[in-house]
Amino acid sequence: MRRDDDSPLSLPESGGGNVAGPQxxxxxxxxxxxxxxxxxxxxxxxxxxxxxxxxxxxxxxxxxxxxxxxxxxxxxxxxxxxxxxxxxxxxxxxxxxxxxxxxDLAELLTVVDLTRQQRHGAGGGRPGLTSRLYRARRNTLAGSRENIHHHYDLGNEFYALWLDEDMLYTCAYFEDPQMGLEAAQRAKMDHVARKLRLEPGQTVVEAGCGWGSLARHLAREFGVTVKAFNISTEQIAYAREQVRAEGLEDRVQFIQDDYRNVTGTYDAFVSVGMLEHVGTDHYRELGGVIDRVLSEGGRALVHSIGRNRPIGPMNPWIERRIFPGAYPPALSETTEIFEPYNFSIQDVENLRLHYALTLEHWLQRYNAHEEEVRRRFGEKFVRAWRLYLSGSIAAFRSGSLQLFQLVFSRPTDNELPWTRHYLYPGAGG
Amino acid sequence: MRRDDDSPLSLPESGGGNVAGPQxxxxxxxxxxxxxxxxxxxxxxxxxxxxxxxxxxxxxxxxxxxxxxxxxxxxxxxxxxxxxxxxxxxxxxxxxxxxxxxxDLAELLTVVDLTRQQRHGAGGGRPGLTSRLYRARRNTLAGSRENIHHHYDLGNEFYALWLDEDMLYTCAYFEDPQMGLEAAQRAKMDHVARKLRLEPGQTVVEAGCGWGSLARHLAREFGVTVKAFNISTEQIAYAREQVRAEGLEDRVQFIQDDYRNVTGTYDAFVSVGMLEHVGTDHYRELGGVIDRVLSEGGRALVHSIGRNRPIGPMNPWIERRIFPGAYPPALSETTEIFEPYNFSIQDVENLRLHYALTLEHWLQRYNAHEEEVRRRFGEKFVRAWRLYLSGSIAAFRSGSLQLFQLVFSRPTDNELPWTRHYLYPGAGG
Missing domain, CATH: 3.30.1050 (Nonspecific Lipid-transfer Protein; Chain A)
Structure with a gap:
């Protein structure tokens, strides 16, 4: 038997499980x-x-x-x-x-997460020494490229196996929990567009555009012009191919560059699922980018995984093996994006259970394509990603993670809708 | 001419305006x-x-x-x-x-506020030395009683002159900007009730209940039982009289005591327009009260004036002469209410322009009753309150002040509505 030298527990040299009888x-x-x-x-x-x-x-x-x-x-x-x-x-x-x-792995992990919350509050109480000493990989310009490459450049084919047909790798919006994943992802894009109050002919900048579906959807369905930024090579290549196939090149431009290099002025700023990779050290910088590019009457929306309170880094296994550099902020930690620039928060919506349900759809599709994943990446990868998806379901079900959509605008902008009725055009009378 | 000895500017002993000619x-x-x-x-x-x-x-x-x-x-x-x-x-x-x-006094003050924001950001930039040294009157149990007495015990008849018929001294909710003040205050109470997802038979605790209209409205229209706290003698007397007149005594109880003395367990916690008087030093304590009294599946709503960022105390004239102890927090400052108790923010709505409109209605009614106010309180009071109402319109119009409604719940509560459609039952198709 291998002696585990790092263990703080004293371990006898002799005695293995296989030689001991049941009693x-x-x-x-x-x-x-x-x-x-x-x-x-x-x-x-x-x-x-x-x-x-x-x-x-x-x-x-x-x-x-x-x-x-x-x-x-x-x-x-x-x-x-x-x-x-x-x-x-x-x-x-x-x-x-x-x-x-x-x-049921997800159910097991949910029970463990819930138990920990009941014992210590979310995430198992205050971060232990390990996690306090632990530091997420830095999201400098070079660091971000490396971190994003690690996760997003596994190959478009891999993600195509289990994401929806539009390749949206962010929380969907289920107007009804019974609706399918494809419909819920489209509903999410519509929900985001409504929150941004887009009008035909307006300009939008997107920071962290994934495979480009939101940018294309906004141009196609809402008549806007979109400039979309992403540093993932594979995603940008896919996005450009799709936009050509749809004939939307004149209205959607994909730029393989860091969000910090955005230039120009836009009627709307949108970022769905990028903040998790920005790192709290860079929130003020992100706010500065938004301040630089948002027009006077512009609207901004940030959609991100978050937490109820800052409790140190994310689950270290996820952060090391799956999502290097990722950190889900508490709302209090996001203030560095808004307060230095006097942005005015208009709306915060928590879609936590929508992410649990999105992940359930992903896991189901992933499990159905396990053989193909195994052929390409091997058994260890199959199991790691199964655990990652199941653990994420657990985190959203147990309330360890949240999903926040934040809408904000310039402080002196009075061209605001009177109520949020406009977000719910289909609501019954 | 009186020499202003405190002035840092040197002032000649001779020469008054009245002796100098126009040139x-x-x-x-x-x-x-x-x-x-x-x-x-x-x-x-x-x-x-x-x-x-x-x-x-x-x-x-x-x-x-x-x-x-x-x-x-x-x-x-x-x-x-x-x-x-x-x-x-x-x-x-x-x-x-x-x-x-x-x-137009309100318009004048709006222009000044806007100009300051454009120069320095909201509130005229970083607080000057004066405001940094300045400290709002402390909201200890005794201090709170004194501060609240100063403002709210001016006499119910005074407030009845210019508030709506339900005596709601907080931001109304105008489903349409053309609707009247009475209707908008009722719409606000309904909006709050919907956000709390009240069901007949449930229990509600209200911290800072004013003249008691919300408590009575929730009991009457939503079938709940309400325990409502307030430390203002005059308001509580009025509230008790009203509840008897309506025959709602079995379902609404008014308690003249500090919110910190709330006991029991409730399905909902609600506080409309009290947080401004709590003081940031006491937010953690307020969160502790909510944590103590909220049931497992309970919903909480805090409605408060706020700001886009913490920039020191409120306008000192308002704070000294009108509202001792008042402080409008930035969202980042409110986190002490939520994070220590792992509460999960579900919804934040900014109703800034609704408060500007509410104040316009109040000012109009106030102006129409100026003679009665003058008879009772004298000219200086008439002018001070005209300025206070006008300055508040300016602060909400210019974006110096915000109005936040925050809804939150226990971290592990999964009995959440799927979308916010339920808040908009009248939305068109």
């Missing part, structure tokens, strides 16, 4: 002590409705009746890594198959 | 220097469209063509006080009649 774990044997540790951990989690099965193939007792999932810890190394830093190592060992989950 | 102000005479000072001040304000007439009866030149107002400074003392601390002394000297305004 050996109940006494003072090494495995027995380890079972006791799991039991204590489960007790502090409030005796959650899942069972844990150690590497000897036996569950830690008592086993809950009707468990929602069974968590298999396949070897002792995974066990001690999990004790030391669960937020990082659960992910790595799940991806490597050293931890396996039978049952 | 004497143009040369190097004292009055000429004073005219030069006004001219420079007007220049820094961007040559605003109003004229200033000094105590000799002559305007400072050049006079703008088609001025929106003419400001008369009646004596030299008022002039130097205005130079020294305009935000405080304009009010005092206007109330005393030493400054007079011919024309």
């Amino acid at each position: 050996s774990g109940r006494g003072t044997s090494v495995l027995g002590i380890e079972r006791g540790l799991v039991r204590r951990l489960l007790d502090t989690l409030g005796d959650p409705p899942f069972s844990v099965i150690l590497w000897d193939g036996h569950p830690v007792e008592p086993v809950p009746s009707d468990p929602i999932a069974r968590v298999h810890i396949r070897d002792r190394g995974a066990f001690y890594r999990l004790l030391r830093h669960p937020d990082l190592h659960f992910g790595d060992d799940y991806a490597a198959g050293r931890i396996e989950v039978e049952g | 004497s102000g143009r040369g190097t005479s004292v009055l000429g220097i004073e005219r030069g000072l006004v001219r420079r001040l007007l220049d820094t304000l961007g040559d605003p469209p109003f004229s200033v007439i000094l105590w000799d009866g002559h305007p400072v030149e050049p006079v703008p063509s088609d001025p929106i107002a003419r400001v008369h400074i009646r004596d030299r003392g008022a002039f130097y006080r205005l130079l020294r601390h305009p935000d405080l002394h304009f009010g005092d000297d206007y109330a005393a009649g030493r400054i007079e305004v011919e024309g």
